[in-house]
Amino acid sequence: MKRTLRMLMYLFFGAIAGLTFSIIATSTNDMNMDNIYYWIGLVTLTVSIVLAIVSIYLYRQLKTVASDYTKYMDMDAYDIYRYNKYNDLQVVNTTAMMLSIIALSIFMIIEFHFAWILISAVTYIVVLYLTVVQTGMVSILYPDRDLPKLGDEKYAEKLMAASDEGERHIMLNGLYKTHGFTQTGLFLGIVILIFYSIITGESQIFSIILIAVILIISQLKYSMEIREK
Amino acid sequence: MKTRLRELRARDRLNQTELAKLAKVSRQTISLIEREDYIPSLLIAKRLAKIFNEPIEEIFIFEEEEL
Numbered sequence: 001m002k003r004t005l006r007m008l009m010y011l012f013f014g015a016i017a018g019l020t021f022s023i024i025a026t027s028t029n030d031m032n033m034d035n036i037y038y039w040i041g042l043v044t045l046t047v048s049i050v051l052a053i054v055s056i057y058l059y060r061q062l063k064t065v066a067s068d069y070t071k072y073m074d075m076d077a078y079d080i081y082r083y084n085k086y087n088d089l090q091v092v093n094t095t096a097m098m099l100s101i102i103a104l105s106i107f108m109i110i111e112f113h114f115a116w117i118l119i120s121a122v123t124y125i126v127v128l129y130l131t132v133v134q135t136g137m138v139s140i141l142y143p144d145r146d147l148p149k150l151g152d153e154k155y156a157e158k159l160m161a162a163s164d165e166g167e168r169h170i171m172l173n174g175l176y177k178t179h180g181f182t183q184t185g186l187f188l189g190i191v192i193l194i195f196y197s198i199i200t201g202e203s204q205i206f207s208i209i210l211i212a213v214i215l216i217i218s219q220l221k222y223s224m225e226i227r228e229k
Numbered sequence: 230m231k232t233r234l235r236e237l238r239a240r241d242r243l244n245q246t247e248l249a250k251l252a253k254v255s256r257q258t259i260s261l262i263e264r265e266d267y268i269p270s271l272l273i274a275k276r277l278a279k280i281f282n283e284p285i286e287e288i289f290i291f292e293e294e295e296l
Contacts (some may be wrong), residue, residue, distance in 0.1 A: 079245070166261045169258075
């Protein structure tokens with residue numbers, strides 16, 4: 001019952017959001033949408049470049065502290081510091097990567113000047129490189145632990161095996177909440193796209209199908225993982 | 230469940246990281262147990278009991294209705 005009510009609530013909020021977006025989109029009919037996308041592309045590209053710089057700064061800061069933490073803090077504070085700082089780095093890198101992808105896709109789809117496509121692509125590659133390099137930082141931060149490397153074939157299994165029960169408890173809670181949030185977010189996204197398509201006449205059917213398929217596969221994957229255990 | 234872990238750690242002048250190393254777990258696990266957000270496995274409870282030289286039931290105190 002609670003779940004049904006929650007889904008209805010999401011449907012309602014999705015409809016409201018969809019209507020709002022659609023009204024904005026239809027009211028800007030006489031405006032050049034390409035121009036708006038151009039500015040969105042520029043803003044996302046600028047933010048991703050700034051985030052790439054922030055990422056380098058955080059990485060250097062963490063590396064400096066990790067080289068001799070006793071200069072800066074005690075053991076417990078250092079453990080909290082490295083854990084949180086590394087998490088911050090991952091958030092910054094993921095955000096920068098997604099924003100540079102948005103910029104790249106806008107400049108490619110709208111066919112703006114080649115220079116913008118090139119800058120976006122270079123930003124994406126730089127952020128990707130930073131992510132890979134910074135992942136190697138784990139072995140410096142946790143020298144006494146046998147943690148798997150990024151790209152390892154059985155990364156998830158090895159990470160689980162290397163983690164103790166408290167860490168697994170934290171990961172499970174985090175992942176479960178994230179999974180719920182992702183499912184809700186994607187469902188809301190479908191509702192928004194439906195209303196957007198109806199009101200503006202710009203068909204988003206492909207995106208709707210794609211999101212729905214991802215939701216179904218995600219649920220199936222989870223069911224397969226927990227089945228007969 | 231209540232725990233005296235923080236009190237015992239202070240008694241033995243150990244920080245969370247040192248206790249974690251002795252108990253062969255992460256500092257996060259010690260922190261979770263101290264905040265009473267997580268009930269440890271029997272193995273970790275036993276290790277902690279050994280470190281503090283106290284019986285398990287003196288470190289982890291359960292309410293009657295929990296048992």
